[in-house]
Amino acid sequence: xxxxxxxxxxxxxxxxxxxxxxxxxxxxxxxxxxxxxxxxxxxxxxxxxxxxxxxxxxxxxxxxxxxxxxxxxx
Numbered sequence: 001x002x003x004x005x006x007x008x009x010x011x012x013x014x015x016x017x018x019x020x021x022x023x024x025x026x027x028x029x030x031x032x033x034x035x036x037x038x039x040x041x042x043x044x045x046x047x048x049x050x051x052x053x054x055x056x057x058x059x060x061x062x063x064x065x066x067x068x069x070x071x072x073x074x
Contacts, residue, residue: 003060005068012064015057023053 027049031042
């Protein structure tokens with residue numbers, strides 16, 4: 001089942017406005033549970049967590065910035 005362009009735009013907006021801030025809070029909480037490791041370990045954790053959040057949503061974000069392919073007007 002494929003999502004329409006409008007559905008993908010709405011879902012991507014919801015993910016960016018609600019999901020991303022929640023994920024940022026979660027990742028900061030994870031680092032705090034590690035009891036403030038060294039700066040290099042903390043950097044690696046943030047980079048890994050920063051890359052992981054986008055992987056499941058790749059199909060939603062792909063092509064959202066382009067013009068609507070269903071709309072015949074240029």
